[in-house]
Amino acid sequence: MKIGFIGCGNMATAIIKGIIRKQIIDAENIIASAKTKATLDRVQKELGVKVSTDNLEVTENSDILVLAVKPQYYPEVIAQIKDVVRKEQIVISIAPGKTLDWLQEQFGGGVRLVRTMPNTPALVGEGMTGACRNEYVTDEDYATVLRILGSFGEVETIPENLMDVCVSVSGSSPAYIYILIEAMADGAVADGMPRAQAYKFAAQSVLGSAKMVLETGKHPGELKDQVCSPGGTTIEAVRVLEEKGFRSSVIEAMKACVRKTRGI
Incomplete structure (x- = not known):
């Protein structure tokens, strides 16, 4: 061959x-x-x-x-x-x-x-x-x-x-994740962490979270709930993300990607 x-x-x-x-x-x-x-x-x-x-x-x-x-x-x-x-x-x-x-x-x-x-x-x-x-x-x-x-x-x-959906959910999506990693690192830097270390912490967290989804077979929402203790730091961060339209922004970005692929 x-x-x-x-x-x-x-x-x-x-x-x-x-x-x-x-x-x-x-x-x-x-x-x-x-x-x-x-x-x-x-x-x-x-x-x-x-x-x-x-x-x-x-x-x-x-x-x-x-x-x-x-x-x-x-x-x-x-x-x-x-x-x-x-x-x-x-x-x-x-x-x-x-x-x-x-x-x-x-x-x-x-x-x-x-x-x-x-x-x-x-x-x-x-x-x-x-x-x-x-x-x-x-x-x-x-x-x-x-x-x-x-x-x-x-x-x-x-x-x-x-x-065309494949384009939005996997073909283009690494760019979304890179923005997320960059934003997470920026937040850590703003609170005093050196940038190189911030990128490593953010990237490894994304990698590990993805492996949890793939290897446990659990629903992402269930895994998210496991991190969110009552009255804790994580649920407060999630609350702010939802308030700022994080989930909706991702969905709308993906739908825009599909429209572009289809020439709409």
Whole structure:
């Protein structure tokens, strides 16, 4: 099996690292393209994969092709490669807002397509990816793709009508969490804690809280209640967050993200 990447930014790099780390295939069976020689030199040195400035070369030398360019470049890239994409080849999209029907129309029909939405924590092996496929992708094909996507975190199959929701709840949400961590650290600094230490305390608290949700299986509200002693400090902080519209702000931000993805 050979895997090609058109585009080699942060997300492609994360996927490639996961594939190599989990020994799905060797680096010598991966080829990636980029516009600049500086990017290609970095990727080749860091990952040991083959590189090219030619998208056609990448397409012709891959069994699975990952379109890892920004969404606005998809029409241009697909126009370049569609005539050399083979019927047995699997094409993976990581672009928000680009539906399977839209992708199929761009390619001219008959292409095995898997639409995905990964996120940047894939860079540290803790990504969350939603995936769906079209009717041309066989069960065997899809199992292979899920194995690849699982190499850099967790992956779940979702219906395509939830893919835009996936963008808001996982694709974009790391940015929300970074703002939360920054705000928590700012609060600690305001009360005298050194900044570097404040970031560590805040980030570790977010990490630990997330693991509590995932590993205990308990409802987040139940876990929150366990921290809130009657008349205590935590419930007072929660009261202020609710007063300031914390929960509603998060929900409205996510709904705005979905609207943007849908072009509304």
